[in-house]
Amino acid sequence: MRTLNAAETAAALPYGALVDALLQMFERERRGEAHAAPRTCVPLAADGVMLLMPAADLRFAVLKTVTVHAGNAAQGLPVVQGDVTLMDAANGNRLLGMDGNVLTARRTAALSLAGAMRAGRKGGARMLLIGAGVQAHAHAEAFAEVWGVRHLQVHARSQAHAEALAQHMRARGVDASAVAGPTAAAAEADVVVATTNSCDPVVPPQLRPDATVIAIGAYRADMAEVPPEVVRRCAVFVDTLEGARAEAGDLIQADVDWSAVQAFAGASSVAADRPVLVKTVGHALWDLAAAQLAYKNQQ
Template sequence: MNESDDSPVEVRHLDAARTDAGIAHRALQSALDRMLALRTDGLVHCPTRGVLPLAAGGRLLSMLASDGTHALVKTVTVHPDNARFALPRVQAEAVVLRADNGQRIALLDGDVLTLRRTAALSVLAAAKLTAGRATPARRLVIVGAGVQARAHAEAFVAQGEVTSIRIHARDPAAALRLVETLVPLAQDEGVEVSPAGDLAAALASADLVVTATNSMEPVLSEEAAAAIADGTVVCAVGAFTAQMSELPPSLVRRSFVVVDALAACRTEAGDLIKAGVDWSEVEELRVDTRVADADSRPRPVVFKSVGCALWDLAAAGCALEAG
């Protein structure tokens, strides 16, 4: 995003395909790390998202961020019953503008930004939270079979560390469909993909777990969650309101907790709120986050992400720089 003067610019329109094509996995990882550094230095602004109730149980979300040079506004609508009308449950767009004069630079597909930056941040967080271990994190279990589950599988495959992915969903047919979609990509990278089968057994052998559902109640039973070993990193990305949760409170309470955005999670992370976490012990993700430095107890690690427009701004920058 390089604008050299104050002359009027033509607003660029990137549809879903162009937005996605411009975001390379490794470039996005680097952009997110830079954004984390800017946040640590106090050089960004990102208020908690605004929520406006809509008809039919829908919600309009507004998400804002600025890194001093550019700003982003993302609007998202969520309508739980849209599938009945063959419409997307979530619809979003993002506008990028110059921070110094307000000129609009681009309109991008917000759904793609959300998918790509959420998955990329999970990969980045997992890498930081498993750094320094004697053995790499190779075995991934994903709970969920929707678009966010697929985005996470693709992002972890692109990272090049995982060797196996197990997919679990409440609808076994949906899990199988996702496996069949992922197999060609995964095989090219030497990654085995299969349905999880017995979830507790899959979780017991996992190094990494991703929960990517829109569930209001935990998708991991107490019994299944109890099988998660110390040191396993659980990325919980699906629940984004205080009423939603994917993880049972018992798992959260016995884990070291790291979040993507502390202020937002205090009011929106149902997984943590329902578990009654001690917020003074919750860490916010940083460039230098390392479990070994922050937590000496052997226990699982939960990375809770509710979403932040800073991550959208990082992804938008990648898409625009790629042309």
């Protein structure tokens, strides 16, 4: 079995091809040809936790293993560490190992794009990015590469981190700048992306009527990046209804009408006369799609 390091994993997962791989996985999920087992959580020493996420389709199986140790930061160690193993579903032969952190970052950004496309959105020139961490970097790169975003404004708790990300994107040919507040930028943006761990809403309510809002940071019921009044104005799309019902605090706190929420696999696009909210919480099928693409690119 070949194992890809972080740089090799990134090179094997170009964003455009990754978006296409995810759209194809939505179809396999809809047809019942791909499935994932519930995530398994195992407590570890030092208040750590290990997460096991398996999925399979007719040809391949994947297992992502992630460990989280909050105390690692004080020791100069990564808080989150992960790896992904792709297997032949017919015989269990191990085919490829990949860096789990890189795969997760890239497939999450590609998933935001694929979900927005399922909602009927096709692009946007101006983007507001709230956050400046790993996921913010991935989303900035993905939206510039796939949707051609050329005007980017970054807002984060750390102005220095926001400026560092803006500088990174300027080196890629994007007109990028750090902004002290998000309100004015949100009112002009085609796309607003929130990638924070905030428990309180960070997306301003002043949005264009055709805005695309993407929220990926809140992963518990007590967390919300998008205010309830914005959620209620939007046509809402999620990567998985089961996961969103349990983890999407943005939607839970807004008491969203779940009968109107569409999962990516069976979504129908909506008109551009109201905002769209794309909310993702993660699913092992998306790791399977990415791992398959990486394996194909090694052949």
